[in-house]
Amino acid sequence: MANQMIKTIVLIDDHPIVREGLANLLNSVAIYKVVGEAGTAKDGIEAIRALKPDVAVIDLMLNDVLALDLIEQTTHECQNTKVICVSMHSDAAYAQPVALAGASGYVNKANASKTILDAIDVVLSGALYFPKEVHQNLLNSVRGIKTASTPLMSLSSREIEVLRWIGQGLTKHQIAEHINRSANTVEAHRTNIKRKLGLQSNAELIRFAALNLPSGSV
Known part of the structure; x- marks a missing residue:
């Protein structure tokens, strides 16, 4: 050949x-x-x-x-x-x-x-x-149809990554080191994630992350 x-x-x-x-x-x-x-x-x-x-x-x-x-x-x-x-x-x-x-x-x-x-x-x-x-x-995204088969579908790739670290109990400063971004950027991601998932507090966010993105599941 x-x-x-x-x-x-x-x-x-x-x-x-x-x-x-x-x-x-x-x-x-x-x-x-x-x-x-x-x-x-x-x-x-x-x-x-x-x-x-x-x-x-x-x-x-x-x-x-x-x-x-x-x-x-x-x-x-x-x-x-x-x-x-x-x-x-x-x-x-x-x-x-x-x-x-x-x-x-x-x-x-x-x-x-x-x-x-x-x-x-x-x-x-x-x-x-x-x-x-x-x-x-x-x-659907190309057609402009907003849909998600799971709540996680509404998140960007970076937000998924940040959420996973949140579920493992990392602080925003620790997450910032992992993704090579500032702590302020991580905080902005956390705020956006809570908004997209309809969560009101950081405690709810941590619980959601721990339940939906368990450590080692990827």
């Missing part, structure tokens, strides 16, 4: 065993070649910039941090690289922010060995690979 038909892939996941399994699976397909791997967002974006792969497969949770910034960086800086996000969480509330961050696909990690090849085929064809309800919400 001609070399120009080979599609290159970079894997970014903080679990070496997961990367090894995916690499073995993908390299078993004649037209796919894993050309790079990384375990952190920093190493991941460097690999993507250097290798300019056709596809970047990115774990949504990297070292306990949502990888939304990495997804946004990749889609902004390397527009020819298609991003597929893998996550332990199958809820569309997580897939929606991933789509808004610019990813072309979203795969449940538990089923990745069965679905990742289909997902890569689909995104390389120029289409999207997301749960059905996410497709509908994206379509």
Whole structure:
């Protein structure tokens, strides 16, 4: 098979065993070649910039941090690289922010060995690979229809990330360090989140976050 038909892939996941399994699976397909791997967002974006792969497969949770910034960086800086996000969480509330961050696909990690090849085929064809309800919400947003299958759907990708840290009991200053923003910015996010979710107090916000975004669920 001609070399120009080979599609290159970079894997970014903080679990070496997961990367090894995916690499073995993908390299078993004649037209796919894993050309790079990384375990952190920093190493991941460097690999993507250097290798300019056709596809970047990115774990949504990297070292306990949502990888939304990495997804946004990749889609902004390397527009020819298609991003597929893998996550332990199958809820569309997580897939929606991933789509808004610019990813072309979203795969449940538990089923990745069965679905990742289909997902890569689909995104390389120029289409999207997301749960059905996410497709509908994206379509509705284009049409100007405001809808959400869950309360979380009303939140932006950054607000989802901030809410998750709130649920883990972090202060606004600690959250600011995690997302590399000021404490005032975090407070603004908290205010917007409460408004969107119809919550009146910080206590209600913490309880909602703890119930809806449990630690380690992504």
